[in-house]
Amino acid sequence: MQRSGRVSEAVIRRLPKYYRYLKDMEKSGVQRISSKELSKRMGLTASQIRQDFNCFGGFGQQGYGYHVSDLCNEIRKILGLHKNYNVIIVGAGNVGQALSNYSGFTREGFNITAMFDANPRLIGMSIRGVPIYDIETMPEYIANNDIRIGVISTPGDQAQTIANQMVAGGIKSIWNFAPIDVKVPEDVAVENVHLSDSLYILSYKMNDLERQES
Amino acid sequence: MQRSGRVSEAVIRRLPKYYRYLKDMEKSGVQRISSKELSKRMGLTASQIRQDFNCFGGFGQQGYGYHVSDLCNEIRKILGLHKNYNVIIVGAGNVGQALSNYSGFTREGFNITAMFDANPRLIGMSIRGVPIYDIETMPEYIANNDIRIGVISTPGDQAQTIANQMVAGGIKSIWNFAPIDVKVPEDVAVENVHLSDSLYILSYKMNDLERQES
Numbered sequence: 001m002q003r004s005g006r007v008s009e010a011v012i013r014r015l016p017k018y019y020r021y022l023k024d025m026e027k028s029g030v031q032r033i034s035s036k037e038l039s040k041r042m043g044l045t046a047s048q049i050r051q052d053f054n055c056f057g058g059f060g061q062q063g064y065g066y067h068v069s070d071l072c073n074e075i076r077k078i079l080g081l082h083k084n085y086n087v088i089i090v091g092a093g094n095v096g097q098a099l100s101n102y103s104g105f106t107r108e109g110f111n112i113t114a115m116f117d118a119n120p121r122l123i124g125m126s127i128r129g130v131p132i133y134d135i136e137t138m139p140e141y142i143a144n145n146d147i148r149i150g151v152i153s154t155p156g157d158q159a160q161t162i163a164n165q166m167v168a169g170g171i172k173s174i175w176n177f178a179p180i181d182v183k184v185p186e187d188v189a190v191e192n193v194h195l196s197d198s199l200y201i202l203s204y205k206m207n208d209l210e211r212q213e214s
Numbered sequence: 215m216q217r218s219g220r221v222s223e224a225v226i227r228r229l230p231k232y233y234r235y236l237k238d239m240e241k242s243g244v245q246r247i248s249s250k251e252l253s254k255r256m257g258l259t260a261s262q263i264r265q266d267f268n269c270f271g272g273f274g275q276q277g278y279g280y281h282v283s284d285l286c287n288e289i290r291k292i293l294g295l296h297k298n299y300n301v302i303i304v305g306a307g308n309v310g311q312a313l314s315n316y317s318g319f320t321r322e323g324f325n326i327t328a329m330f331d332a333n334p335r336l337i338g339m340s341i342r343g344v345p346i347y348d349i350e351t352m353p354e355y356i357a358n359n360d361i362r363i364g365v366i367s368t369p370g371d372q373a374q375t376i377a378n379q380m381v382a383g384g385i386k387s388i389w390n391f392a393p394i395d396v397k398v399p400e401d402v403a404v405e406n407v408h409l410s411d412s413l414y415i416l417s418y419k420m421n422d423l424e425r426q427e428s
Contacts, residue, residue: 015414020408079417110413196318199389207294
């Protein structure tokens with residue numbers, strides 16, 4: 001797989017969708033697919049798909065379409081999903097628990113090894129085999145357990161402090177669910193997930209459709 | 215507030231972020247803010263912000279900046295957050311329960327009135343006062359309770375059927391957390407939330423930063 005320069009954020013954001021659709025097709029036994037058929041299923045244009053794939057050297061479509069499982073594997077590698085990562089979750093409330101309960105992460109190589117919380121009622125419990133430890137012990141735990149990804153599911157006012165501690169401990173990748181945008185140094189990757197943003201966009205769209213009808 | 219034609223998806227997707235930052239500033243007592251200062255806080259350019267606001271008629275910055283709470287109210291109205299909406303959640307598993315537990319939705323006018331599930335162990339329970347009903351009774355419930363938004367947090371293989379039932383019942387707005395893209399008619403708004411997409415993008419970025427360093 002070759003890279004032709006920096007890949008744009010928009011292309012990167014479409015990669016997981018390609019991966020999802022290809023995995024589904026692989027599961028249903030589809031062996032080959034043309035870019036036209038793939039574009040129909042995904043709601044993108046065929047030329048868009050070809051352009052996206054060209055950012056990674058093309059994946060050699062040979063007149064009769066892409067080989068689904070090869071393409072799926074290529075995209076898996078580009079996303080880094082062929083490796084394993086140790087993950088901790090800080091904040092063992094509803095969101096943290098829902099994330100630790102989701103078996104799909106383990107399937108893709110994300111192993112949640114521990115959760116952390118400040119609440120004495122939660123410390124010492126475990127969820128699906130994942131222990132909840134005292135938040136005070138997090139820096140030491142990071143230092144000793146090759147943790148690659150830190151998930152933050154605390155209230156907003158604690159999120160930046162937790163992020164700073166994670167970065168100080170050497171974590172290079174933060175998945176943040178707290179309702180603020182956490183700031184990290186340039187050599188650290190961060191994804192801020194704001195669920196309510198998506199609800200507000202839905203509200204906008206619903207009202208926009210009503211305006212068009214009236 | 216005036217609209218100058220159709221607003222692009224990219225602008226719409228930035229609106230909740232403006233709203234978040236403005237609400238925080240309002241809470242901290244900030245009364246006025248220049249587009250320069252706002253751009254610094256949000257990591258956007260000042261001209262980007264002015265262009266975005268021009269899509270909605272401008273919000274009259276008068277040389278000395280925007281009035282924070284006025285601007286916040288305008289964006290609240292544009293997003294439709296000045297109204298109330300009845301919401302149901304279908305699928306009372308981890309994600310459904312985490313969503314029903316989140317008090318922020320109620321504060322912005324989204325009232326979760328009921329959850330639905332097929333699991334007899336869950337039916338009859340309630341979570342933070344929200345009752346869990348038998349999924350079989352959903353169509354009747356929708357018909358009688360002015361439900362505006364349907365949340366889907368079921369496994370993927372049930373999501374499209376649930377979406378179809380919601381649409382048949384007159385729901386015009388679907389917030390989908392199941393790991394497939396649900397399809398809806400053109401007059402229905404949908405937001406497909408794929409949490410693992412965001413994790414995969416994080417994985418890509420982390421690996422990309424490592425490649426740059428090596």
